[in-house]
Amino acid sequence: MHYNYEDDSLALHTDLYQINMAKTYWEDGVHNRNAVFELFFRRLPFGNGYAVFAGLERVVQYLENFRFSDSDLKFLKELGYEEEFLNYLKGLSFTGSVRSMEEGELVFGGEPMIRVEAPLAEAQLVETALLNIVNFQTLIATKACRIKQAVGDQIVMEFGSRRAHEMDAALWGTRAAFIGGLEATSNVRAAKLFGIPAAGTHAHALVQAYRDEYTAFLKYAQSHRDCVFLVDTYDTLKSGVPNAIRVAQELGDKINFIGIRLDSGDMAYLSKKARKMLDDAGFTKTRIIASNDLDEDTIMNLKSQGARIDTWGIGTKLITAYDQPALGAVYKLVSIEDGEGVMQDTIKISGNPEKVTTPGLKRVYRIINTNNHKSEGDYIALEDEHPNEEERIKMFHPVHTYISKFVTDFEARDLHQDIFSNGKLIYELPDIREIQAKVKNNLEELWDEYRRKLNPEDYPVDLSEKCWDNKMRNIHEIKEKVEKIRRG
Numbered sequence: 001m002h003y004n005y006e007d008d009s010l011a012l013h014t015d016l017y018q019i020n021m022a023k024t025y026w027e028d029g030v031h032n033r034n035a036v037f038e039l040f041f042r043r044l045p046f047g048n049g050y051a052v053f054a055g056l057e058r059v060v061q062y063l064e065n066f067r068f069s070d071s072d073l074k075f076l077k078e079l080g081y082e083e084e085f086l087n088y089l090k091g092l093s094f095t096g097s098v099r100s101m102e103e104g105e106l107v108f109g110g111e112p113m114i115r116v117e118a119p120l121a122e123a124q125l126v127e128t129a130l131l132n133i134v135n136f137q138t139l140i141a142t143k144a145c146r147i148k149q150a151v152g153d154q155i156v157m158e159f160g161s162r163r164a165h166e167m168d169a170a171l172w173g174t175r176a177a178f179i180g181g182l183e184a185t186s187n188v189r190a191a192k193l194f195g196i197p198a199a200g201t202h203a204h205a206l207v208q209a210y211r212d213e214y215t216a217f218l219k220y221a222q223s224h225r226d227c228v229f230l231v232d233t234y235d236t237l238k239s240g241v242p243n244a245i246r247v248a249q250e251l252g253d254k255i256n257f258i259g260i261r262l263d264s265g266d267m268a269y270l271s272k273k274a275r276k277m278l279d280d281a282g283f284t285k286t287r288i289i290a291s292n293d294l295d296e297d298t299i300m301n302l303k304s305q306g307a308r309i310d311t312w313g314i315g316t317k318l319i320t321a322y323d324q325p326a327l328g329a330v331y332k333l334v335s336i337e338d339g340e341g342v343m344q345d346t347i348k349i350s351g352n353p354e355k356v357t358t359p360g361l362k363r364v365y366r367i368i369n370t371n372n373h374k375s376e377g378d379y380i381a382l383e384d385e386h387p388n389e390e391e392r393i394k395m396f397h398p399v400h401t402y403i404s405k406f407v408t409d410f411e412a413r414d415l416h417q418d419i420f421s422n423g424k425l426i427y428e429l430p431d432i433r434e435i436q437a438k439v440k441n442n443l444e445e446l447w448d449e450y451r452r453k454l455n456p457e458d459y460p461v462d463l464s465e466k467c468w469d470n471k472m473r474n475i476h477e478i479k480e481k482v483e484k485i486r487r488g
């Protein structure tokens with residue numbers, strides 16, 4: 001491998017501007033001021049009604065190991081950074097506090113998924129990596145969840161590694177896909193590292209290698225107990241299915257004839273015909289597996305045509321998030337310590353009201369109706385508010401404020417957990433199966449209108465009155481400042 005330097009740390013997995021800002025903070029002596037950043041997206045992906053948060057495990061791994069290695073510092077020196085600044089970087093590790101949603105939490109636009117409170121330079125330097133991790137994994141977990149919702153109780157396998165955007169994406173994308181609801185993966189490394197069930201059939205190459213379909217199936221059956229035969233290399237109904245049946249009949253109990261895989265053609269028609277052929281031969285328990293550019297739309301369509309497909313293999317369209325390749329999450333400064341040691345809220349103004357940030361330290365609560373255990377919406381409140389102690393809360397739309405309602409009989413569930421406290425990891429990372437189960441349970445709390453795949457209703461994500469007033473105060477302060485400058 002020809003690397004210019006040893007690839008021994010992820011600290012430079014950041015944009016150059018983060019290092020340049022850190023240098024400014026350090027030279028000005030403000031690098032250790034306490035700063036709070038929030039990571040959130042504005043719009044849900046795929047036109048879905050919710051997203052599935054994923055990426056925390058890798059964020060934890062990254063922050064725990066955050067250090068500039070000797071080779072990082074050597075390279076930065078080559079880029080022209082001075083010795084004293086490099087000495088400062090040499091001593092850095094992540095000493096901040098992190099609150100985050102747990103993986104598998106359902107998340108909506110405008111809600112902080114992760115909150116980083118750390119010395120300004122540290123919080124700044126980790127932005128790019130955090131966004132890189134969460135943007136991708138949340139996107140894939142959400143896509144997987146959409147696919148799983150379309151499939152229902154049947155099994156879905158992840159087949160995408162060959163089409164993923166390089167190896168990291170295949171590995172962590174597989175993990176995210178499992179969180180979103182898939183049952184197994186063809187990626188053996190992901191299975192090994194994350195404890196995901198490994199599954200697979202065989203490729204067309206096997207049939208081509210033996211140049212004869214019957215021989216290929218027979219050889220496979222002689223070397224494996226569990227057999228799924230790929231039947232479309234030459235002609236699915238005239239050759240593939242008859243050869244699979246012939247081998248299964250010949251080997252009898254010596255193999256476990258699980259079924260066949262269809263990978264081309266009209267899969268509604270072929271699956272119905274193949275089902276009849278298998279049933280007529282007495283193989284009524286065999287399964288029909290389908291793959292070939294499938295996604296939630298083709299799956300629903302095939303189901304509506306009465307396709308006799310039992311198991312689904314999904315590759316390209318899941319692992320590449322084919323119909324929406326980026327989530328667009330951002331990382332924004334919401335509060336910073338001033339020269340007197342007092343925290344001051346910060347805001348980013350925009351002509352587009354949806355893009356104006358919400359200042360201050362906040363918490364996100366899911367407001368669960370205690371009568372029906374369904375969610376009334378999410379409630380973003382300032383850090384010092386305690387919605388659970390209130391009789392009723394007023395929820396109103398953060399942009400269209402005239403849309404409002406009062407909620408009583410509720411339980412406000414804080415969606416964040418403490419992950420790091422002053423650099424120390426205080427959160428126990430859950431097992432991946434627990435995370436997957438969490439998604440299922442969380443979905444139970446949503447009314448169907450937010451869960452449907454096509455044109456779901458907008459889920460309410462509302463600000464508390466205090467949070468809203470604080471935002472308005474910040475906007476007016478900035479407007480006054482801008483007006484003063486304009487007047488000279």
Ligand SMILES: Nc1ncnc2c1ncn2[C@@H]1O[C@H](COP(=O)(O)OP(=O)(O)OP(=O)(O)O)[C@@H](O)[C@H]1O
Pocket residue numbers: 263264265266267268269291292293294298301302305
């Ligand atoms: N009955 C069906 N209804 C809707 N979509 C289907 C149906 N059967 C298959 N499809 C989908 O249609 C697309 C067909 O792909 P494509 O046009 O590449 O043909 P193909 O069957 O893969 O042909 P080949 O691999 O032989 O070139 C795939 O995305 C597949 O999932």
Ligand SMILES: O=P(O)(O)OC[C@H]1O[C@H](OP(=O)(O)OP(=O)(O)O)[C@H](O)[C@@H]1O
Pocket residue numbers: 159160162163202203204205263291292293294313314315316317
């Ligand atoms: O269609 P996807 O959703 O991306 O699922 C993965 C695809 O990868 C394989 O095809 P490929 O042509 O790479 O190899 P093969 O010879 O095994 O069919 C497999 O047969 C699927 O069609």
Ligand SMILES: O=C(O)c1cccnc1
Pocket residue numbers: 159160186199200201202261291313315
């Ligand atoms: O096991 C399979 O059938 C498989 C694995 C990867 C890609 N396509 C199919």
